[in-house]
Amino acid sequence: MSIIDLRSDTVTKPSFEMRRAMAEAEVGDDVYQEDPTVIKLEQLAAEITGQEAALFVCSGTMGNIVSLLTHCNRGDGVILGYKSHIYVNEGGGLSALGGLVPLCVNDGDGIPKPEEVLSFCRPENVHYAPAKLLCLENTHNACGGVAISPEDFSSMVSLARNRGLSVHLDGARIFNAAIAWGVEPIVYTESVDSVQFCLSKGLGTPIGSLICGSKDYIRRARHWRKRVGGGLRQAGVIAAAGIIALRNYPDLRHDHEKAKILKDRLTSEGVKVVEVSKPTNMVYFDVESSVDEALLAEKCRQRGVLFNPTPEKIRLVTHRGVSFEDVEKAAKVIAEELCRLR
Ligand SMILES: Cc1ncc(COP(=O)(O)O)c(C=O)c1O
Structure with a gap:
């Protein structure tokens, strides 16, 4: 049967083309930043997302936690949806590993309600965990896999930025969102402070995600990736599949x-x-x-x-x-x- x-x-498995690229990949020690295939994948990811730099990580969950740890300090507040993957499905890592405080907002339509985001943008006060970061998810898994429109997305990013928040995009399936709206992924990813996207979902690679952001952000994220045990050695073997995946995302x-x-x-x-x-x-x-x-x-x-x-x-x-x-x-x-x- x-x-x-x-x-x-x-559950997707790597294609024959990916397996061949993996077998033939040129590799080096990526903790020393000497793996040419990882470097190529990171450059490609930065280009596609319109960010300065990128970092290869093991999974979407690692991409998100490393991003949050890079943006925030212990005790900081992270505004995110009740239904978001980071809040519901990542083992409470933001609190367990980062000492971060989830400030939850209604995201029942896939994007936080602006008034609820604003309610956490409070003047400095010793009683409150200061809100530092807004997390968005696109497509939104628990909300039916909905693709958020470029307009709604960018007005939420502007609202957050105007209030001094940084914005992280959990873009595990950002290519699906872009395709659904008939736009390039950069439309979503250029305006945020960091984005994580997955290679091992519909894109079909066996392992891996990328975090993209400014050069300084990625330098700091690299340190957090090492701390959580995500510094890999001859990772080009898996990055090679990612290069194929990004070419074929349409x-x-x-x-x-x-x-x-x-x-x-x-x-x-x-x-x-x-x-x-x-x-x-x-x-x-x-x-x-x-x-x-x-x-x-x-x-x-x-x-x-x-x-x-x-x-x-x-x-x-x-x-x-x-x-x-x-x-x-x-x-x-x-x-x-x-x-x-x-
Ligand atoms: C929206 C979203 N973010 C993050 C992740 C985590 O990815 P991973 O399973 O690679 O840790 C998933 C996984 O399904 C997801 O759906």
């Missing part, structure tokens, strides 16, 4: 097309799909409280369709490891099993 794995775009549009078909088929089968203003490669659907999500996931798994059974909404993620036919089949299986469990 062939498996249709819709759990995440992180291919992500196919993942959006597959998600659209998946959504349309599920909807026509009567499944309650969550509407998203600018969808990308994710489809969320609701199940009635009478349906056991774990049982639904298990029934579908037995028929070769994988997704994670989460309470509330169930997420399906398209990627290059699933075909157009696969998503048609998956929609049918999910709708049938849901119907049986009702």
